[in-house]
Amino acid sequence: MNLSYSIFLLAIAFSVCACHGDTDRERTSFNADWQMMKGDFTVQTIGEAGEQLWEPVRLPHDWAISQRPVKGASMKNYGHYPLPGTYWYRKSFVLPEEDQDKLISLYFEGIMRDATIYLNGEQVGRWVYGYTSFPVNLLPYLKFGEGEVNELLVRLHLTKKFTRWYTGAGIYRDVWMIKTNPTHFVHDGVFITTPTVQNDYAIVNVETEISSAASFSGKGLVEAFILNSQDEVVAQGKRVADFRAGETISVEQELKVLKPNLWDIENPYLYKLVTKLKIDEMRVDELETNFGIRTFRFDANEGFFLNGRHVKIYGVNNHHDLGPLGTAFNLRAAERQLEILREMGCNAIRTSHNPSAPGLLDLCDRMGFLVMNELFDSWTIPKGVHDEGYTPKHWDDWWEKDLKTFVRRDRNHPSIIMWSSGNEIPEQRHEKLAQLSREITDEFHKYDPTRPVTAGFNLNKDAVENGFVDTVDVVGWNYATKFGDWYNDFRARPEFKDKPQIATETVSTQSSRGYYRFPYGEPNLNGPENQACSYVMRAPHYGLPPDMELMRQATSPSLAGEFIWTGFDYIGEPWPYEEDSTLSYYGLIDLCGFPKDIFYNYQSAWRPNYDMVHILPHWTWPGREGKLTPIHVFTNGDEAELFVNGKSHGKRRKGEGNTMVKSFSRHDAGSLAKFTNRMIWEDVIYEPGEVKVVAWKNGEKIAENAIHTAGEVARLQLTADRKKIRADYEDLSFITVDAVDDAGRFVPTFNGTLEFSVEGEGELVALGSGNPTDFTPMQGGSTYRAFNGKCLAIVRGIDGKPGSITVRVKGVPARITAEDVYSSVEVTGRKKTAPHSTQFESGEIIVTTEL
Known part of the structure; x- marks a missing residue:
């Protein structure tokens, strides 16, 4: 069975227009x-x-x-x-x-x-x-x-x-104030679909709801214009409408676009729909709507297709906070997150587990990300002690209202390819509640019959036996790999041969950026420093290491793709260190947007044509001389050779058992090696100097990388993601602070306190480091501790005042306490790296703002 959808969507935006002529x-x-x-x-x-x-x-x-x-x-x-x-x-x-x-x-x-x-x-x-x-x-x-x-x-x-x-x-x-004429286009009342999309033309259906004033009955004219990216009219139509006093009517129009440019993740082409309402030749209302034309389908045998082309969904789950900014939505902060994810090879977002800000969907439309748009985390049955609010107290009175406003707001975005009704709902255990799932799916289809509905099921056997998989269009599985070859086993069952599948949550491994635990091979968690090891060879009981999931994805051709838990670390859910941490550990990227090692695992898999080598751990380990310090490498190559201070430690080849060896003894290392891009040298003895890796593909050298032992911190290096921003309240510059030695080498063991100052036409918005155990407020202060060599400062301009912003940072002498955080720990001996001196050169950077 193919679930085929031919639609194009819009991010609703209202333009200023003349009404009643004045x-x-x-x-x-x-x-x-x-x-x-x-x-x-x-x-x-x-x-x-x-x-x-x-x-x-x-x-x-x-x-x-x-x-x-x-x-x-x-x-x-x-x-x-x-x-x-x-x-x-x-x-x-x-x-x-x-x-x-x-x-x-x-x-x-x-x-x-x-x-x-x-x-x-x-x-x-x-x-x-x-x-x-x-x-x-x-x-x-x-x-x-x-x-x-x-x-x-x-x-x-x-x-x-x-x-x-x-x-x-x-x-x-x-928050927006909206002023309209008494006769006007209804809010979120425009719905656009494309029932026919071919190379030479596309049919565009526009359904527009109009509310008439209580005192007006008569005729009006609804005009529709489609503009291309150069603002040239490529299609237009008009229709006379009969209004009845105080009532809402719906007007449908069909427009034809010749040789349409299709919206795609590689070319997210957007058109603009201009809709005008006229009464007695006078313009009464006008809307402008961005949209895209494209087709997609979910295939039960072959996965997902966009515009007829097979596309594997490489997605992440993301909660809605924006790191040190908290949950206050900022368009530039959300755009930066998507830019970082794009660098990894990500092409899809699951809005876990709730509707996102409209601005995020606008960005996904513009930047070419696919979206699984989720409505609820829970329904009628609370999840433990955490549902004292909406569920179940308000469910009966509110769920249909929330679903209606959610779908009507978002149904025209070209990025959205499916709706999700819920996540890991406890109702899966109760056969009689499958009817509720069907009712919710039907309600989605009522407001948008063009997209499939899914849900994230984690109780796989219950979801099957109690009929829940039959109530959604695409089955979503959370952590199905823990059940073995679940995706293929489900596909092989005759009763589900027509049911598409997608992995709605996978992996869920935890790590702290730049933190490694020895002896090697200890579990990721439960260490004395409340940090999680970045080797990432273990996972919580409900998940599996990324290498295992990558193997399942590669060997399950019917699967549409996956959404990893999570793209970024987020605030809250600091399991398993709930008492002593404020952030989660699940992200491929830390809270501040600094990639962790696991980021490069997925970059090597999701961008197979991007030549890269990533080496871990770092190579600054005073006191570890002569001790076993295994080296892992992520590369898109099929062969790699390791050199330590010029001496070869041999080659690893993808598909050969020695790429994975005993570190993954819980799993079939031989099978795993065929599909992972991780290569391991377990027998390396630490000696200061240089670690270099050279990678080949099909016998040709494609990339090399080297890391070095760093000395004492000599200065602070500041880098802005953008050195020119708008002089307004919304635009931001994200400034990374790196501790470097006198040779400019990054110092990954620096965890000192930094003091920030801002001069000129701007202000400091927030600070952060990505350290889950730091309880320092991220806003309102001027000092913050670096975490494993890095810190982040966020600045903005002053509304309407162009000029320059000078950001300075310097080290702050501080007493070393038991709560100080270091980049490594010896599990058996609790050995810590020595603190760095604060006698080093401060850093400075200038950001300009303009109107």
């Missing part, structure tokens, strides 16, 4: 000039809160990320951040008298969570789920005219046990 549809940012406070008040008693309790903020805003994590059992899943409580946001604004004939609403892209909105003392809206976007109609409580001040209050409440990870707290996504 007024405009407006969609303006409502992010500035807010105040917030945390306190257990009601709308009746909020006036008793002293003015000193209110602090000025600008949205998007995550209150919790600026706080110091507090160790406590009730908050360890949140990374010890003090999330629970009642929060208040307020904003005053004035509207001109000429707006009285407008419909005026606010559009909240995300409030965490259980939000109630008040205008001038009256409740105008409520939304429980913290991840879905929603509009709030401000009529009839608005005031108009000079001196008539409107007071907006937003109350949100986070219970003590409502999540399994860090969610942030606050109005953490954008």
Whole structure:
């Protein structure tokens, strides 16, 4: 069976247009000039809160990320951040008298969570789920005219046990004020599909919902124009519509695009749809919508196809925080994450386990990422003690509303290839609840019949026996490799021969960037430093090492691909060190965007034509002279040779047993060696100097790399991802601080405290290092400890003030305590590397801002 879908999508954006000839549809940012406070008040008693309790903020805003994590059992899943409580946001604004004939609403892209909105003392809206976007109609409580001040209050409440990870707290996504004519295009009411896509033409269907004013009945004209990337009209159409007072109608149009450029992960070509509404020759409303034309299908035998071409899905799961920024959405921060993932070879994102910010989907459209768009982490049955909020308390009243607004908001994005209804839902254990899964799938199809629905099943046998796999279009498996050759075994069953499969979560191994544990071969976890070993040869009980999953992916041709848990480390879920850590350890990339060793394992597999060699561990080990220090290499080559101080330690060839040897004795090393890009030399004795690896493919040299023993830190080297940014509140520059010796060699053992200063037309936004055990607040301070040679500073410009930003960093003398973090540990003897001196050259970098 083939699940075929021919669609194109849009990221909804409203343009300014003339209405009634003298007024405009407006969609303006409502992010500035807010105040917030945390306190257990009601709308009746909020006036008793002293003015000193209110602090000025600008949205998007995550209150919790600026706080110091507090160790406590009730908050360890949140990374010890003090999330629970009642929060208040307020904003005053004035509207001109000429707006009285407008419909005026606010559009909240995300409030965490259980939000109630008040205008001038009256409740105008409520939304429980913290991840879905929603509009709030401000009529009839608005005031108009000079001196008539409107007071907006937003109350949100986070219970003590409502999540399994860090969610942030606050109005953490954008807010928009939207003004329209009484007769107008309905919000998220445009739906575009392409039932026919061929090389010479594509048929584009546009369905548009229009709401008529209570006093208007009559005829109107709906015009549609499709523009290419050069803003040239390539198709157009018009249709007369009959309006009835106070009702909503739907108008359908069919347009034909000749020789369409297809949206693809390698060429994410976007068109623009301009939709105009006219009454009596007067333009009443106008929308602009970006979209893409493409086809895709899931095949039960051969996997996934995009525009007729087989594509293996190389995906990652990502939670919604943005590292040191917390959950406050920032477009540039999200773009940087995607850029780093693209460098690894990633082509797909699973929005685990909730709807993302609309801006992330816009980026995926523009940058060519596939998206598995997920709605819920749980349904009616709570997951342990962490579901005191939405599930099950609000499920019956809210799930259909959340699903509707979720699908209608996102259904036009070309990047989205499937919806996900849930993740590891406990309902899998109950046969009678399979009907609920079917109802949810049907509800998705009600609002979007063009895409398949999946869910991430982790109780594989229960999901099969209780009928859950029959309720979704594509079966999603979490950690199925732990059941052996599950993908092929499932495919071989006659009753499932037409059911496509995808691995919705895989691997789940843990590591700390630049940290290695000896003696070699000890488990990744449970060491005295609360860090996880970067050799990554072990996995939690529910997962398997990446090499094993890579083998299963390569030998399961019917599988569409995988989503690794996770792309980036995230805040919260610091298992197994819940008491002493704030971050997860699962990422291929650390919280600050610094790749871990496992990143290069996947780069060598997912980018087979990118010639590379990565060597681990680092080679700065004072005190380890003469001790066994195994070397691992990741390469896209099929053969590699290791040299230590010029002496060859022999070659390893892909497919031969000695590439994996006893380190993976739990598994079939011989079979594994055929599919992994990891090559191992276990018998290397440490001696300071140079480690070099040369790689070949098909007998030709393709790459080489060398690492060296570093000396004492001589200076701090600063590198900005972008040295020119916009002079506004949103754009950011991410500055990496590397400790280097007098020869410019990276010093991977440096963990000293650094002090940052910023001068000029900019400000310091956040600091971080990717160290899971560091409880220092990532915002609000000017000092932070490096972790294994690295630190990160994030700066931004000042809105409307172009100029330059000078960022300086220097070492801070500090006492060495038992809590100091080092890059290695001898398990048996608890031997630590020596601390570095703070007598070294400070670093400086200049970033310019422009309008």
